[in-house]
Amino acid sequence: MRYNIDMYIRTISRKNKDGSVVRYIQLAHNVWDPKAGYPKAKVLFNFGREEDVDREALVRLVKSITRFLGPEEALRTQAELNGSAPLTFVSSRPIGGAWVLNELWNQLGINRVLAGLLAKRKFQAPVERAIFAMVANRALNPASKLKTEDWVSHDVFIPGLPDVPVQNLYRAMDFLLEAAEELQKDIFFSVAHLFNLEVDLLYFDTTSTYFEVEEEDNPEDHKQHLRRKGNSKDHRPDLPQVVIGLAVTREGLPVRCWVWPGNTADMAVIEQVKKDLVGWQLGRVITVVDRGFASEDNLRYLQRAGGHYIAGEKMRSGKDTVAEALARPGRYKTVKDNLEVKEVIVGDGEKRVRYVLVRNPKEAEKDRLEREKILARLKEELKAIGDLKGEPHTKACCQLIAHPTYGRYLKTDKKGQPYIDMAKVKAEEKLDGKYLLRTSDDTLSPEDVALGYKQLLEVEEAFRTMKQSLELRPIYHRLSDRIHAHVLLCWLGLLLIRVAETKVEDSWRNIRQTLERMHLGEFIAPDGRVLQRTETTPQQQHIFKALGIKAPPQIIAVETKGQKRSLVTRAQKADP
Structure with missing residues (x-):
């Protein structure tokens, strides 16, 4: 035309x-x-x-x-x-995606925060632009730092950065790590002020990501100590990994990230997370954590300095208070998001524990159908075992009883032969669609407790975004400092993506695809x-309008x- x-x-x-x-x-x-x-x-x-x-x-x-x-x-x-x-x-070359990310970068004040931190140093290279280029690369076309150098020069328009040598990218990563503490705090308060965020609820969870190497790092080597084998949430216990922690607001915006050695247990990180966030003076903060963090020591620690928690409880933990809370009669109250809630108080005085039992009817139906499938497969397994003799029979029985799913429904007779225990099946039926929450804050209504915990899914969604859209893995770095810096880049990318998704009310995948169709011709x-x-x-105009961003000039140069x-x-x- x-x-x-x-x-x-x-x-x-x-x-x-x-x-x-x-x-x-x-x-x-x-x-x-x-x-x-x-x-x-x-x-x-x-x-x-x-x-x-x-x-x-x-x-x-x-x-x-x-x-x-x-x-x-x-x-x-x-x-x-x-x-x-x-x-x-x-x-x-595409221009739309990088242009929007750059405008959000400036809108959120990240450029100003970095400029303030950089003012204390005398860098010749454009460090702030190099950091932005790496963040934009994670959001638009994830690649190694070496390939990012070529990407900036030939495959994208980065405002203010026609090209960047790979050594400048590494120097920028080193600075990013040095400034990590102050950077995350300043960016959070800048974003909180801009969006008028409610920070009374912070959600925390961890994930892990592995490396395509077989050898672990030496824990005594300061430069290389993070890559360790541990409980893999990616189902790769055979490979070294790192543990990544993430705190987000109820709006799904990432507040802060952490990186620990791959053999770090979930329950061991709460003390550091609480200590790091207390220094931000956020006021009244209720920390929302999943079942993996709900040890008594962790919950007591979260109450220090006037803090409170909402925590998931393991319903099969065998704890007396949990059993009593599940057995307590009472009516459910229907609240929004298809949830039914019931408050249960167990104990008195110092031993008093406030629980909220939540039931989701849709999830209850899903659990029922899934259990029927499991029981059908279990019957076939038991039938197959009956045809075995000697050692193969004994081995198969042990494997079946030890199975994390099948074993839940089994019992053994006097001869050691497994069979389906209908009492266990009935007990499982009573848990369909339910989860049990525990809170230390008496001012929260049962509805607020239930809906607050449901928002913990925002953290899980954030981890999915980091691993899929931002391609957190594979990590090509071996030095611990560079691994930390790589996670920080993904955290910044996640922040920009979440802001875009929230304002446009669409997935980043769709937003990115639409924006990348805008090209800059030479x-x-x-x-x-x-x-x-x-x-x-x-x-594209719809996206610009939703984000409060002007389209790029028709003529760039x-x-x-x-x-x-x-x-x-x-x-x-x-x-x-």
Whole structure:
């Protein structure tokens, strides 16, 4: 598509206080104003002061430019106008995704936070831009740091960064780790203020990610001590791993991340998490944790300094208080999100424990159907065992009884023969669709407790995003500091993605796909080159509007021959 709307070079003047006059050169075109009833000039690009540009060369170059180059056809063809010098298409690269991430980066104040931290040091390289480039890479096209160098130079438009040597990326990672504590705190308060976040509920959980190496790190080696074998949540106990902790708000925005050696137990990290967040002076904080963290020591620790908790309880733990809470009669109250809740108080005085029993009817039906399938398979297994003799029979019986799912329904007779215990089946039926919560805060209603814990799914979703969209794994680093820095980059990427998803009300996958269809085309002519993007589609405009972001300028750069090649232009200041 081509529009016959002429562009032109114009000069504007500004008078200084001392009486001197400064003249500026602009690229403009006329746009019809229906309200005024006549055309008005719209600035497409600011070239700067008249004395700093070659006006005649610009005039010749502009004669080769159309108003719009078109979203599809023009990026694959050459543009010619009325016999003037040809404008030749050279290449194109995506611009939409990186542009939006960069605008969110600035909107959230991350650039200002980094600038403040960097002011204390004397770096020659653009560290803030290098950090952003690595974060954008995780969100748009995850790759190693070496491949990120090539990606920045050839496959994406990063505002303010035409290229970046890989050694600068590593230096930026080192700085990121040095500033990690202050950085996470400052960014959180910047984001909390911008979004008016409620920080009375913080959700915490851990995950693990493994390395494609067989040998563990030496725990006494400070530079390499994180990669250790442990309880793998990725079902790869054969490989070294690291444990990653993540705290998020009820809105699903990540607050902070942690990295521990791969053999760290879940219950051992609560003390550090609580200590780190107390220093942020968040006020009244109720920490929400999963069943894996609900030891008595952890829960007592979470109550220090006036804190409170909501914790999941293991219903098959064998604890007397849990058994009593599950057996206590009483009516459920239906609340939103298809949940039924019932408050149960067990004990008195110091031994008093407040429980909230939650039931989800839909989950109850799913549990019932799943149990029927399990029992059907179990009957087949028992039948197969009956045909075995001797040692194979004994071995098969032991394996079946020890099975984490089948063993729940089995009992053995006097001869050691397993059979389905219907009493156990009935006991399991009573747990269908239920989970038991424990809280130390008496001011929370049972509904708030139930819905608050349900939001813990936000942490699990955040981990899925880190592992899938941001491709947390594979991690190519072996040094512990670099592993820490890599997780921090993923945390920053997760923050930008979550903000985008929350505002647009769509998945990052869909948002990214739509934005990456906006391309920046490079065109050259005998007198210079032009960087001009494709037109904004209605879907892209919807995303920009939802995020409160202006679309990129139609023309990103106009450079005359011999002018220094740079993607750091004044285009971002032009009226889009």
